Structure formats: C-alpha cells, structure tokens
Amino acid sequence: MFVLGYHRAIRWNVDLEAAREVCDELDDNWYISSMMAPKPGHRLRILPKVEARGHRYVQLRYLSQLVTVGTLFAVPLSGLARVDLAAGNHRLLFKAASWREGLAGVIIGIALLYVVTFLINVIFGRMFCGWGCPVGFLNRLCDVSELKPGKQMPAWQRLRDRAGPMGHSFMLVFPSVLWWTSFEAFYSGDLVTLSVAWGVTGLGVFSIYALGKWSRWRFCMTTCPIGLYYSFVAPNEQFGIFFREGTEDQQEDACLHCNACIAVCPVDLDPMDLVAEATPRGGIAIEAPGQNHCLKCGDCIQACEMMISNTAARRGIDEVPLKFGLFQGAQRELRGGVGDAEM
Ligand code: SF4
Ligand code: SF4
Ligand code: SF4
Numbered sequence: 001m002f003v004l005g006y007h008r009a010i011r012w013n014v015d016l017e018a019a020r021e022v023c024d025e026l027d028d029n030w031y032i033s034s035m036m037a038p039k040p041g042h043r044l045r046i047l048p049k050v051e052a053r054g055h056r057y058v059q060l061r062y063l064s065q066l067v068t069v070g071t072l073f074a075v076p077l078s079g080l081a082r083v084d085l086a087a088g089n090h091r092l093l094f095k096a097a098s099w100r101e102g103l104a105g106v107i108i109g110i111a112l113l114y115v116v117t118f119l120i121n122v123i124f125g126r127m128f129c130g131w132g133c134p135v136g137f138l139n140r141l142c143d144v145s146e147l148k149p150g151k152q153m154p155a156w157q158r159l160r161d162r163a164g165p166m167g168h169s170f171m172l173v174f175p176s177v178l179w180w181t182s183f184e185a186f187y188s189g190d191l192v193t194l195s196v197a198w199g200v201t202g203l204g205v206f207s208i209y210a211l212g213k214w215s216r217w218r219f220c221m222t223t224c225p226i227g228l229y230y231s232f233v234a235p236n237e238q239f240g241i242f243f244r245e246g247t248e249d250q251q252e253d254a255c256l257h258c259n260a261c262i263a264v265c266p267v268d269l270d271p272m273d274l275v276a277e278a279t280p281r282g283g284i285a286i287e288a289p290g291q292n293h294c295l296k297c298g299d300c301i302q303a304c305e306m307m308i309s310n311t312a313a314r315r316g317i318d319e320v321p322l323k324f325g326l327f328q329g330a331q332r333e334l335r336g337g338v339g340d341a342e343m
Helices: 002-012 016-025 030-034 042-052 056-078 099-124 127-132 134-145 155-178 191-215 217-222 225-232 248-254 260-264 299-315
Strands: 239-243 322-326
Touching: 042 134, 042 260, 042 299, 056 127, 056 134, 056 155, 099 127, 099 239, 127 134, 127 225, 134 155, 134 191, 134 217, 155 191, 191 217, 260 299, 299 322
Parallel strands: none
Antiparallel strands: 239 322
C-alpha cells in the first residue's frame, strides 16, 4: 500500500514528509492511501477526529439545528398554527380556530419555511443542506457514530453511539407530528389516540433513522427532490468553498496535497476544484459543476485546518488553503485539482 502510494505521490509531487508527519498523529496509513484516491470509509475515519477537536463549525452546526428543531416545536406548541386531528383543538395565531383555519396556518407555515430556505439557497447555494436540514444532520451523526472499519465494539458502546442519531430522529419526527395533533394526545388521550400518536411517531422515527443509517448521503445525492431543486436553482452562485487565492504556484505551495478534503466530502466532490463538473450522481441529480452540489457544510475546511495545523509550524505555512467566501478571479476558473489527476 505504501509503495503504491509512494509512486503515486511522486507522480503528483506529493509531499511525503508532510504525509508522514500527519500519520504520526493519526492512527494508521489512511493518509498515505488517500493520496491515491479517496475511498468509501475515509470520511468515517477523518470526521470523528475532526469533530473531536471541537471545531467552531461543530458548535455552529448544533446552534443551527437548535433553530430548525426549535422552530418545528414552537409553531404548534405556541398555537401559531396547528391542526388537531385527535381532539379538534385547532389553533391559528395563538387562538382557537376551525380546522380550515388551522390547516391554512399549517400550509402557510410550511410555505414560509420554504421561502426562507429558498432565499438561503439563492444567496448561499445548498447551505441549508449542510447546516439547517435535520436529515443532513442525522446523516452526519450516523457518520460519526458508524462502526469504524476493522474495529469491534461491545454492545453497550454500539447502543450508546446509536442513541444520538435515534434521539435526533425523535426530535425531528415528534414536533412534526405535533403540527397535526395536540401534545395531550401523547399522554391523556384514550387508548386509540395514544396508540395512533405513539405509533405514528415510532414509525416516523424508525423510517428517518433507517434513512440516515442505510441511505445517508446517497439519498441527498440521488433522491431528495429538495436537494435536486437546490442544485438546479443555484447555477451561478458566488458564495462557497474556494481554494486559496493566488497564482497556481502559490496555491500548490500552500497545499499539502493530502486529499483529506476530498476524502471527507460527504457528496464526493473535489473541494479544490468546485468549478469542475461533479462526478455522475445517478438518480434524479442534475449534471452540473461541483459548486451546484456542494452543501457548504465546511467539512473539507475542517479537515484541511486539521492537516495544516499538524504541520504548519514546521513547514512555515501560515494560511489554510480552503476557505468559505466569495468566488472571485481564478476561483471561477477550472484548475484541474489533485482529484482530477490521471489514475
Ligand atoms: S438533500 Fe434533502 S435531505 Fe439531504 S440535506 Fe439537502 S434537503 Fe436535507
Ligand atoms: S466540497 Fe466541502 S463544503 Fe462542499 S459538500 Fe464537500 S465537504 Fe462540504
Ligand atoms: S486543500 Fe487542504 S485538505 Fe485539501 S489537499 Fe490541500 S492541504 Fe490537503
């Protein structure tokens, strides 16, 4: 593996010294092998290490999820809008309402959520996918809690690691059900009401958890109509991930060519060259440059910062080559990144 990686490294002019330095900190030679090409499973090894460092994006992401889930809870519980299929306590604008008014409120609420995400998409591309979508967040939790290749864990640890994704699935499904019934239906209804309320919630939690567990980002890449729509309506976005500004030489000097950014990308993009056409997605996805499919999740930046920080002092690198920002100048041109090198 190392010999193969070494030859590939020479062809790509990869800095092997930097590779070894980073390997010292990481637990094996995934880094060397990732120089050949990112493989499925590399994300699962990089992401927990990156997240364990308490990166600022980790806190920001929890905050954005708090806003999303908080909104889902707040609308029905405050009585802003709710259709109560169980007891008929419909609400609109914090007052009792007819079922038609409650339904109109729910529809308007959903439409407003759509408008907010539409505006986010027009300005920032698929940023809602990377930060605000609870399903995307579930996928991330599943990634982090996934059993690492080759590692055996006792049953209690596996259960503990699944508690996060399951808990998040519940926090997504439960408030969604509350848009269609009152909170009381979960503890003071008759047997039928209790059974239906908890049965629907349980089925929803299982379905969402199963989606995150077994389909995960593949669903986002090939099946989600919202993701398709987001990719489609952001054809010329200016904001996103960009590779360090400067001449080609400056860019090359600033980069370790470690490919960690490619390996960690949940949707198989080359963050160094998002102007290039994305690899075929399949399903209902559109063929478009990588920037249309980019979730703006920042995982590549987190991974890049980790790699650079491991070697920065010794190599004199003072800047992380991948950044969030406005595309400009050379960033709008195809550059043919490491991921495009001939295999
Ligand atoms: S593609 Fe769909 S499910 Fe995936 S993060 Fe975006 S909106 Fe959520
Ligand atoms: S290119 Fe970076 S920001 Fe975009 S989806 Fe991949 S990891 Fe996330
Ligand atoms: S941009 Fe960062 S993560 Fe990507 S290859 Fe260069 S140094 Fe590595």
